[in-house]
Amino acid sequence: MLAKNSNLPFIKLHMGRHNSGLNNEQQERYKRNILLDGVGAAGQGKLLDSRVLIVGAGGLGSSAGYYLAAAGIGHIGLVDGDQVDLSNLQRQIMHTTADLGLPKIESARKKITALNPDVQVTGYGQWLDEQNFRELITLYDLVVDGTDNFAARYLINRACVELHKPFVFGGVLGYTGQAMTILPGQGPCLACIFRDLPTREALSGDQLGVLGAVPGIIGAMESAEAIKVILGIGEPLLGRLLTYDALSMQFCTVDVSRDPACPVCGA
């Protein structure tokens, strides 16, 4: 059963420009969203008024970004300082062979705009430090993890906890992936579960293999989590770490609790 979750008051939208109604084209474009119990025209207006920041325009960001754009998230911010490289194309489906050498944020902006001109895209072409990142996320309702390393995730997690911004975590390695939604003050954060930075060789997925479909699947899940949180529907992965193994094709969720001694969100 689908129910509005009254315990999820965490999205305060900036504007109400779509509350007055959707135009004919939007009614048609988002028809299959609007038909959903829990979305409707009002929910679609909310999506169009929402602002989501995706950190990383790689494998996770391609998948999450495409689905968020298709769903009509009105403003998408993209943070990525890299250019499109040939070795990216095996999994980063927002980029094509013709985009080689282009900044990823430019390549991604072209694809998102071509898919859905309702979406405004703002690109940030440099990796941000903690201070810049804090300032940036005040402009957004929710942050989606599209990074490939734990150092960046820890930075995002800390800033989101401090500024009470919802953060959808996703990570992939090899044939496996993980996802969790962090709602500051309402459940565990990333540092409650992964206390220490993984060893140096595990910090970046750059030199490690990953099956392209895995970030596709995890990124699509992140987009679904983001939409649920924005609309306040369903049960987000709050206090539940989802793990996915493509080889056994098993999904598991593990209950995880907030750690009172957590250096980020603890007392």
Ligand SMILES: [Zn+2]
């Ligand atoms: Zn914590």
